[in-house]
Amino acid sequence: MVKRSPLYSLQKKLGARFTEFAGFEMPIQYTSIKDEHLTVRRTVGLFDVSHMSNVWIAGKDAEKLLSLTTVEDASRIGDCKSQYTAILREDGTVIDDTIFMHLGDKYMIIPNAGMDEIVTKWLNEKAEEYNISATAENVSKDYVILAIQGPKSRDTLQKLTKIDLRTVGFFGCQYIDIAGINCIISHTGYTGELGFELQITPTKLAEGVFKKILEAGDEFKIKPIGLGARDTLRLEKSFILAGNEFKGGRTPLEATMSWTINWDHDFIGKDSLLKQKEKGDYERLTNLICIEKGIPRHNCEIKKDGKKVGVVTSGTLSPCLNVGIAMGYVHPDFREKESILEIIVRDRPIKAKVVKPPIVPKDWAQHN
Amino acid sequence: MGDEVRSNLKYTDTHEWLKLEDKIAKVGITDHAQSELTDIVFVELPEIGKEVKKGEELCVVESVKSVSEIYSPVSGKVANVNKKLEDAPETINESPYDEGWLVEIEIGDESEYKTLLDADAYKRMI
Numbered sequence: 001m002v003k004r005s006p007l008y009s010l011q012k013k014l015g016a017r018f019t020e021f022a023g024f025e026m027p028i029q030y031t032s033i034k035d036e037h038l039t040v041r042r043t044v045g046l047f048d049v050s051h052m053s054n055v056w057i058a059g060k061d062a063e064k065l066l067s068l069t070t071v072e073d074a075s076r077i078g079d080c081k082s083q084y085t086a087i088l089r090e091d092g093t094v095i096d097d098t099i100f101m102h103l104g105d106k107y108m109i110i111p112n113a114g115m116d117e118i119v120t121k122w123l124n125e126k127a128e129e130y131n132i133s134a135t136a137e138n139v140s141k142d143y144v145i146l147a148i149q150g151p152k153s154r155d156t157l158q159k160l161t162k163i164d165l166r167t168v169g170f171f172g173c174q175y176i177d178i179a180g181i182n183c184i185i186s187h188t189g190y191t192g193e194l195g196f197e198l199q200i201t202p203t204k205l206a207e208g209v210f211k212k213i214l215e216a217g218d219e220f221k222i223k224p225i226g227l228g229a230r231d232t233l234r235l236e237k238s239f240i241l242a243g244n245e246f247k248g249g250r251t252p253l254e255a256t257m258s259w260t261i262n263w264d265h266d267f268i269g270k271d272s273l274l275k276q277k278e279k280g281d282y283e284r285l286t287n288l289i290c291i292e293k294g295i296p297r298h299n300c301e302i303k304k305d306g307k308k309v310g311v312v313t314s315g316t317l318s319p320c321l322n323v324g325i326a327m328g329y330v331h332p333d334f335r336e337k338e339s340i341l342e343i344i345v346r347d348r349p350i351k352a353k354v355v356k357p358p359i360v361p362k363d364w365a366q367h368n
Numbered sequence: 369m370g371d372e373v374r375s376n377l378k379y380t381d382t383h384e385w386l387k388l389e390d391k392i393a394k395v396g397i398t399d400h401a402q403s404e405l406t407d408i409v410f411v412e413l414p415e416i417g418k419e420v421k422k423g424e425e426l427c428v429v430e431s432v433k434s435v436s437e438i439y440s441p442v443s444g445k446v447a448n449v450n451k452k453l454e455d456a457p458e459t460i461n462e463s464p465y466d467e468g469w470l471v472e473i474e475i476g477d478e479s480e481y482k483t484l485l486d487a488d489a490y491k492r493m494i
Contacts (some may be wrong), residue, residue, distance in 0.1 A: 020474070032407045033432040228433050263444045286410050295410050317432050346412070346428065 005050040006144055006203040013091060014224050021227055022113035022243065024051035029226040031177045036229035037319040040191050041365040043137050044150035044217050045225035046210065049190075053116035054143040054199065057100075057107040057123065059134035066100060066107055071252060073265040077102050082173045082186050085260055087119060087253050088269030092276060095122060097242055097257070101173040101186055108184065108199065109136075112242045116140040126268065144206035148213060149195035149233075151365070152220035157185075157196055157214040165196075167202035179212035181205045190230060192237030192358060231282055233314050238287050238327060238357030243300060244313045245327065251276055254329060256357075283310060283329040287355050288341065290324035292352035301344040302328050302352075309334040312343060320360045320368070324350065371494060373388035374465055375390065378391060378441070379490035388427065388481055393442055395429045396469040397429065397460065400494045405431045408460045413449040414471060422480050427470055429460065438470065442480045446470035 003024045005011070011018075016027035027048065029036060039045050057065060066074035066257055072085040082101040096119055100109040112120040116138045123136035147205065148157055154165050160179045173186035178198060189195030192336045200206045214222055234241065245255055251269075253276055261273070276282055290296065296315030301308055310330035318325040326343060334341065335354055342349035378384045383401035387394045402408065410430040420426055427439040449471050452458055460468035475481065485493070 028433070029406065032405045034409075232432060293410070295435075297435065317430070319432065 003051075006206055007048050007050070010207050011048065011224065012144055012209060016224070016226060019227065022051060024113060026051050027224070027226040029228045030224050032111075033228035033232060035227070036223060036225045037232050039221070039223045040150045040193060040225060040229065040233055041320060042151070043220045044148065044152035044156050044222045045229070046179050046213050046217065046222060047147040047225045048151065048210070049145045049147050049197075050143070051266050052145050053111040053113065053138070053140040054117070055111060055120050055123070056137045056139055057109060057134060058105070058137070060109055061133040062105070065123060065132045065134040066194060066268065066293045068130060068132065068308060069123055069126050069268055070098075070100070071261040071269075072100075073262040074100070074102075076184055076262065077193035079104060080172055080173045080174045081254040082188060085279060086257060087122065087184070088252070088267070088273075090248075090268055090272065092248045092251040092269040092272030094252060094255065095119065095241070097240060097246070098135070098187070099115070099188060100268055102174070102185065103173065103184065106267075110145070113198070116244070123322070139201075142201045142203065142205045144200045146198045146200065146206070146210060146213070147189055147195060148198070148217075149189045149191040149225075150193050152217065152222070153193070153195045156213060156217035156220060156222060160212055166276075168196075181209050183209070190239055191233040192239070192360070192362070232319055235314050235316055235325060235327065235352075236318050236320055236358065236360035238359055241287075241314060247313070250329070254276060254282050254284055272290045281332060284335060285313070286310065286328055286330040287357050287359050288326045288328065288343065288352040289321065289355050289359060290343065290350050290352045291328075292351045293324075294343070294345045294348065295324040296326035296343045296345060296350065296352070300326070300328075302330055303342045303349065304334045304339075309341065310318075315343075318360060320364055324352070325359050326352065370399060370463070372399040373487050373491045373494075375487045377465070378484035378486065380439065380441045380484060381493060382439050384438060384441045385447060386438045386481075388475070391478075392447060392482070393444065393473045394469050395426065395441060395471050395473060396464055398490070398494075400431055402461050402464045402468070403455060405429065405434065405436060406461075407431050408457045411453040411457045411460070411470070413451075414446045414447050415451065416449060416465050418446045420444060420473065429457075440473065441484060442473060442475050443477060444473040444475035445476040446471055
């Protein structure tokens with residue numbers, strides 16, 4: 001049975017076209033992906049991302065459970081701070097990447113769409129196995145998640161709250177009244193722009209908040225944004241999409257997430273990662289910009305002089321650069337910056353250049 | 369925008385249109401199709417001279433998120449392609465029946481033409 005966001009009928013009225021994603025029927029676009037994409041880069045857009053999950057981790061050893069099951073040492077993350085991290089299997093492959101928010105004596109984690117039950121079960125099993133006094137509770141159904149993203153996101157939200165939003169630092173999180181509704185705000189996002197995310201419960205309050213944000217952003221020409229632009233926005237910034245980039249079992253070293261790993265603590269999967277790191281011969285996620293016409297897509301082969309050296313995990317046309325861009329796993333010998341590789345699109349090789357992330361630089365919209 | 373059907377054209381159930389003049393069939397995609405595909409950002413056109421069969425892939429049209437095959441409404445030989453689309457694929461969205469045509473096919477068997485949908489039949493379908 002396909003799930004719908006509590007905002008489904010409002011979105012339909014606003015002209016959304018829908019798509020199924022990880023068991024949810026969500027807006028893919030309202031006007032057009034390009035238009036929505038550029039709206040977020042240049043001003044502000046409002047996303048419903050309720051397909052993402054919400055799991056509370058509570059109990060006296062909540063911090064310990066997080067430290068054991070993620071690559072982060074949770075004791076480093078103080079109250080009202082959030083952190084991007086990954087949950088690993090014993091073999092070092094990623095189960096899911098997630099943000100956790102430290103909110104008083106509890107933590108909320110935001111697993112990906114459709115990962116709520118798997119992650120909750122995993123955490124509770126590990127709590128039992130390691131005799132840790134903490135529990136994970138799947139509350140995904142109780143929350144609507146909104147993302148307000150773009151250079152005018154703060155100005156938009158500021159109109160709806162008395163708290164000075166400049167005091168909410170990057171990756172800060174806290175309870176806040178927005179449009180008279182108490183919710184959790186975090187200075188986070190998936191677009192590479194200034195942005196905030198709101199966790200709203202009970203879900204029936206979300207429609208009012210959604211409308212109030214659209215009203216507040218009217219002077220900045222705010223638009224509701226679908227998942228199509230969410231995907232192109234994240235790919236331009238080289239952000240991982242779990243369903244694409246972790247498919248088939250990839251470690252955070254392969255996914256070039258080693259910056260998230262805190263090696264000074266013990267966590268599930270650490271031994272496997274250390275072994276992989278020592279060997280060093282693993283494929284790594286690599287960013288590519290096409291220098292010939294064509295659009296790379298998921299599963300296209302990557303070649304060097306006709307020999308297969310990797311595979312595309314995410315590809316699209318970049319609405320900002322107006323060329324094909326891609327992320328994919330490439331053999332370590334062939335991914336040096338500026339190297340020219342070929343991406344095979346419908347049997348035709350398209351030349352692409354290896355670039356450092358992000359594919360589209362920060363503040364692109366201010367210069368274009 | 370989105371559902372214009374022109375009475376002087378023939379149609380397929382896969383949303384191509386065709387206009388026949390002196391054995392040359394001009395082919396494109398319908399207004400309905402361009403509206404469903406949304407922003408068209410890339411077009412892969414066939415080689416001139418290529419033999420195509422009715423119902424086979426003629427070219428590929430891509431939006432930001434999707435790749436769609438366009439099928440040949442008739443059999444014949446590719447006589448001309450709309451080169452302009454390579455640099456301005458959005459022309460298909462802007463003018464699906466005029467500036468945004470895709471391919472001209474020199475047709476062999478005119479009987480195939482008779483099996484295509486007329487405007488009323490296509491209108492009922494969409």
